[in-house]
Amino acid sequence: MTKQVSTAHLVAMMQDARIRTLELVDDLDSKQLMGPKLQTVNPLRWEIGHVAYFYEYFIARQLYGEESQLGDLADQLYDSIAVSHETRWDLPLLSIEETLKYMQDVMDRLIDRLGALSHENLASEQDSFIYQFGVFHEDMHTEAFLWARQTLAYPTPKLINAKEFLSVEKCGALDGLAEVCGGKFRVGAPANAPFLFDNEKFAHEVIVKPFKISRAPVTNIEFAA
Structure with missing residues (x-):
């Protein structure tokens, strides 16, 4: 609804x-x-x-x-x-x-x-x-x-x-990986959400294993290296 x-x-x-x-x-x-x-x-x-x-x-x-x-x-x-x-x-x-x-x-x-x-x-x-x-x-x-x-x-x-x-100080790429601990994660939208897409039906719990991810998106220079 x-x-x-x-x-x-x-x-x-x-x-x-x-x-x-x-x-x-x-x-x-x-x-x-x-x-x-x-x-x-x-x-x-x-x-x-x-x-x-x-x-x-x-x-x-x-x-x-x-x-x-x-x-x-x-x-x-x-x-x-x-x-x-x-x-x-x-x-x-x-x-x-x-x-x-x-x-x-x-x-x-x-x-x-x-x-x-x-x-x-x-x-x-x-x-x-x-x-x-x-x-x-x-x-x-x-x-x-x-x-x-x-x-x-x-x-x-x-x-x-x-x-x-524009006033934000420019900074370079962020090196290294961030560690994300595993655990239970709720994904999707609840049935009483004011708006939701079909592929968001419905909120449910998933278990995510620990993982590492780059601290920032890969830049073009990093990708080309």
């Missing part, structure tokens, strides 16, 4: 995720938005459209029975199950301008569906779940955008909240 949240809260979540998405792609040119064909990343122009498609498919189409504003083209381009990874560079994709317009149009359409936007107006339990589901999916893709930028050696993006970390 998903905890009902306000319509204003859902819109704020959507807008926050969208700001981050746009920050990660706005500075890239047409060549960078496609990139080389690699198994580990998607062409970003395809991936941006897929984010919009996910919202439209699960909320507008599956939940409310509406048609895609792209018609049959939506499934042909952006269904990540049906469209194999290696073909995504060769598709007749929308231009980046058309893709961003599709993304904004879908968001506007879904916000309109929520009705009055206020912290007092609770969305239905169904909407509370599916809208957050869409937002968390977009959040996961912003991680993929960062991963792609790192993999393809694109410039460091300028993020709104990055200035919060």
Whole structure:
């Protein structure tokens, strides 16, 4: 059971995720938005459209029975199950301008569906779940955008909240291993969690053996050595 949240809260979540998405792609040119064909990343122009498609498919189409504003083209381009990874560079994709317009149009359409936007107006339990589901999916893709930028050696993006970390003293890699003692560990989400994914059902206890782990993520220099 998903905890009902306000319509204003859902819109704020959507807008926050969208700001981050746009920050990660706005500075890239047409060549960078496609990139080389690699198994580990998607062409970003395809991936941006897929984010919009996910919202439209699960909320507008599956939940409310509406048609895609792209018609049959939506499934042909952006269904990540049906469209194999290696073909995504060769598709007749929308231009980046058309893709961003599709993304904004879908968001506007879904916000309109929520009705009055206020912290007092609770969305239905169904909407509370599916809208957050869409937002968390977009959040996961912003991680993929960062991963792609790192993999393809694109410039460091300028993020709104990055200035919060500028005063942090720079430090190098942390050498050595940290020892983690074993024991009982509770994994998963409880049945009364305000939101949970299917693969988090439900909290249960596991036994973890003692292990060691690097004190920090491996750097590119360490990996190349």
